Amino acid sequence: MFEPKWYQSLGLEDIAAKVRDGVRLSLEDGERLYRCPSPLAVGALAHQVRTRCHGNRTFYVLNRHINYSNICVNGCLFCAFSREAGAPGAFQLSLEDILGKLTEPEAAAITEVHIVGGCHPDLPLAYFETMLREIRRIRPHLVIKAFTAVEIQHFADREKTSVGAVLARLQAAGLELLPGGGAEVFSPRVRRLLCPNKLSGAGWLAVAREAHRMGIRSNATMLYGHLESHRERLEHLDALRCLQDETGGFLCFIPLPFQPDHTLIENARATTGVDDLKTIAVSRLMLDNIPHIKAYWVMLTVKVAQTALHFGADDLDGTVIEEKIGHMAGAESDQALTRSQLERLIRDAGFEPVERDSYFQPVARPDQTEAAPARHHPCP
Ligand code: SF4
Numbered sequence: 469m470f471e472p473k474w475y476q477s478l479g480l481e482d483i484a485a486k487v488r489d490g491v492r493l494s495l496e497d498g499e500r501l502y503r504c505p506s507p508l509a510v511g512a513l514a515h516q517v518r519t520r521c522h523g524n525r526t527f528y529v530l531n532r533h534i535n536y537s538n539i540c541v542n543g544c545l546f547c548a549f550s551r552e553a554g555a556p557g558a559f560q561l562s563l564e565d566i567l568g569k570l571t572e573p574e575a576a577a578i579t580e581v582h583i584v585g586g587c588h589p590d591l592p593l594a595y596f597e598t599m600l601r602e603i604r605r606i607r608p609h610l611v612i613k614a615f616t617a618v619e620i621q622h623f624a625d626r627e628k629t630s631v632g633a634v635l636a637r638l639q640a641a642g643l644e645l646l647p648g649g650g651a652e653v654f655s656p657r658v659r660r661l662l663c664p665n666k667l668s669g670a671g672w673l674a675v676a677r678e679a680h681r682m683g684i685r686s687n688a689t690m691l692y693g694h695l696e697s698h699r700e701r702l703e704h705l706d707a708l709r710c711l712q713d714e715t716g717g718f719l720c721f722i723p724l725p726f727q728p729d730h731t732l733i734e735n736a737r738a739t740t741g742v743d744d745l746k747t748i749a750v751s752r753l754m755l756d757n758i759p760h761i762k763a764y765w766v767m768l769t770v771k772v773a774q775t776a777l778h779f780g781a782d783d784l785d786g787t788v789i790e791e792k793i794g795h796m797a798g799a800e801s802d803q804a805l806t807r808s809q810l811e812r813l814i815r816d817a818g819f820e821p822v823e824r825d826s827y828f829q830p831v832a833r834p835d836q837t838e839a840a841p842a843r844h845h846p847c848p
Pocket residue numbers: 540541542543544547548549550585586587618663666
């Protein structure tokens with residue numbers, strides 16, 4: 469949908485023309501989109517880009533999340549997941565626990581395991597290498613997406629070695645991709661207030677850069693809806709866009725609405741549906757070089773995630789099976805969705821569901837009609 473008069477009436481005709489012509493948006497353009505009183509107008513622009521990139525396809529993955537431990541030295545104020553060692557609610561899974569989660573019937577069809585945890589004070593890198601090798605042994609075809617940039621830097625600090633050396637050891641043990649967590653908002657102001665002990669935004673980008681240089685692709689997130697301004701969100705997106713220009717290593721961007729329950733942020737409130745949808749749309753419009761935008765139903769709620777497919781998102785994440793990080797902070801969604809639930813959500817929104825692998829390539833199942841190959845190219 470492209471209605472010049474509509475955008476003229478909103479004072480956005482120049483931005484609409486840029487979107488139509490594939491011209492990069494400035495941070496000021498992003499601020500104007502956030503100020504636009506019509507979320508539908510912003511969403512329609514994002515939908516235009518999403519359709520140009522992916523047609524009518526919406527992707528999902530059969531995956532399983534595993535949180536190996538919530539013990540963390542960082543104590544970020546927005547985090548309801550982490551605990552100090554020995555505190556009530558602290559946990560650490562054994563290797564047997566982890567492997568058991570990948571041999572249970574619910575995990576039989578998954579193609580990806582997503583593993584993250586806190587920055588544990590004591591676990592050596594060898595523990596993680598063994599974890600990956602054992603997963604590789606029992607599930608050789610599973611893609612292992614594991615450890616945020618924050619965890620990778622923590623491993624390097626703990627081992628007194630470089631990020632490159634850590635990544636090389638983990639890669640040799642089976643690591644294929646990094647998830648996008650830990651990015652939060654890169655703004656030093658916000659990080660000083662919310663997570664002063666955590667890896668800086670520049671540090672997060674440096675780990676991603678090194679991973680991409682080594683052929684390890686990754687995702688990127690943004691946690692929004694706490695203390696940050698729209699400008700700080702846009703600067704975060706721009707930093708990702710610049711790194712993507714340099715490396716091309718990001719597969720997908722995932723905006724994560726802040727979940728306020730059980731956090732240490734005073735007077736914290738959940739984001740609104742309009743803010744969620746606008747943020748998805750603005751992300752699609754600003755990140756002209758990152759191919760996919762994920763509507764992560766766990767944090768957004770299933771209903772908002774489904775709606776977000778009309779606001780620029782082309783991916784609904786996956787089955788998940790077990791989720792702790794968002795739910796310990798009050799996420800209201802279920803812990804898991806089945807393939808048929810995901811497909812129904814996508815079809816009911818008017819799109820064609822495509823099961824994908826971790827690299828966004830279609831998965832053909834012998835029991836199903838083969839999915840058509842995706843047009844796998846960066847967005848214009
Ligand atoms: S957000 Fe991550 S680094 Fe921060 S306290 Fe929670 S688990 Fe630790």
